[in-house]
Amino acid sequence: MGTILEKDLYQPIKTYLEEQGYKVHSEVKNCDITATKNSELIIIEMKKNLNLTLLVQASNRQKTNASVYIAILKPIGGIYSKKWRKYLHLVKRLELGLILVTINNKKVATVRIIFHPIEYKRKTNYKMKKSIINEINGRSADYNEGGVSKTKLVTAYRENAIYIACALKKNGDSTPKQLRTMGTGDKTTSILYNNHYGWFKRIDKGVYRLATKGGLEMANFPKIVIYYKNKLSSKHNSN
Numbered sequence: 001m002g003t004i005l006e007k008d009l010y011q012p013i014k015t016y017l018e019e020q021g022y023k024v025h026s027e028v029k030n031c032d033i034t035a036t037k038n039s040e041l042i043i044i045e046m047k048k049n050l051n052l053t054l055l056v057q058a059s060n061r062q063k064t065n066a067s068v069y070i071a072i073l074k075p076i077g078g079i080y081s082k083k084w085r086k087y088l089h090l091v092k093r094l095e096l097g098l099i100l101v102t103i104n105n106k107k108v109a110t111v112r113i114i115f116h117p118i119e120y121k122r123k124t125n126y127k128m129k130k131s132i133i134n135e136i137n138g139r140s141a142d143y144n145e146g147g148v149s150k151t152k153l154v155t156a157y158r159e160n161a162i163y164i165a166c167a168l169k170k171n172g173d174s175t176p177k178q179l180r181t182m183g184t185g186d187k188t189t190s191i192l193y194n195n196h197y198g199w200f201k202r203i204d205k206g207v208y209r210l211a212t213k214g215g216l217e218m219a220n221f222p223k224i225v226i227y228y229k230n231k232l233s234s235k236h237n238s239n
Contacts, residue, residue: 009046009071009101012109017042031061033071041066044099048073050087058096067117069097079114093120140227154224160184161191165199165218166228168210175206183235 013033014024022035022042033044043061047054050072061068070091079088079100091098097117103109138156145151152158167182168174176189192200192208199214218225 004048004073004103006046006048008103008107008109009048009073012101012103012111013044013046013071013099016111042069043067044069044071046071049075050091055091055094055096059094062095067097069099069113069117071099071101074100074102074112088114093122095120140224143221143224152220154221157187157191157196158221159224160187161197161199162218162221162224163228163231164188164191165210165214166225166232168200168208169215169218170229170232173203173207173209176208179208182232 010026010033014026017024017033017035020037022037024033024035026033028034031043032046033042035042035044041064043058043064043066045054045058045061045068047070050070054070054072058068058070075084078084088098092115095117098114100112100114101109102112135156139154139159143154164179164184167179167184171178171182176192179188179192180186192202197214197217199211199217201209201211203209
């Protein structure tokens with residue numbers, strides 16, 4: 001078939017629009033494609049692949065108050081993967097339309113409009129918002145470094161587990177009720193029972209001990225350990 005070029009998208013789109021009754025021109029005032037019918041103006045920006053340059057170009061064309069579309073080659077694998085669902089959400093958020101062009105081995109092209117540019121009405125995901133707020137409130141400080149990957153993140157859950165580990169180290173074998181009186185919180189029982197990190201060991205019905213692994217891995221979080229040791233000491237002194 002040979003290499004498909006950006007310009008190969010033009011003729012199929014032009015033909016498609018003309019069949020819909022539009023008058024089509026290319027490269028008008030830096031717009032890749034313009035199409036008019038009566039008082040309606042459509043602007044289409046083309047690229048082989050979806051990228052930031054294409055989105056910026058298209059969003060700039062919105063200043064004309066025209067209906068603005070982006071046109072790209074249909075990606076390998078289609079547009080219904082998890083990754084592409086996120087891309088489609090972004091394009092809709094920008095109030096752009098999306099056109100996919102498919103060109104087969106015989107250079108026969110098909111044009112498909114995935115969606116038209118319409119006003120985006122944002123819906124608030126209150127569950128997600130609550131989850132983020134709860135996570136923030138469950139952390140004692142900012143122990144992570146933004147942008148770093150492949151490291152163990154300090155989450156509210158991990159902090160809670162460290163707090164329980166510190167309490168067990170200080171108090172010895174304890175029940176969840178005893179640990180909660182030391183301030184380890186409402187999730188103490190589930191954290192001990194699930195033992196996600198392997199830090200705890202049940203030695204009797206409802207009685208837990210800090211496992212060797214927990215004692216060793218606590219050392220990976222010295223700032224948090226110091227914070228909760230001090231917190232436990234202050235609680236003990238206040239009592």
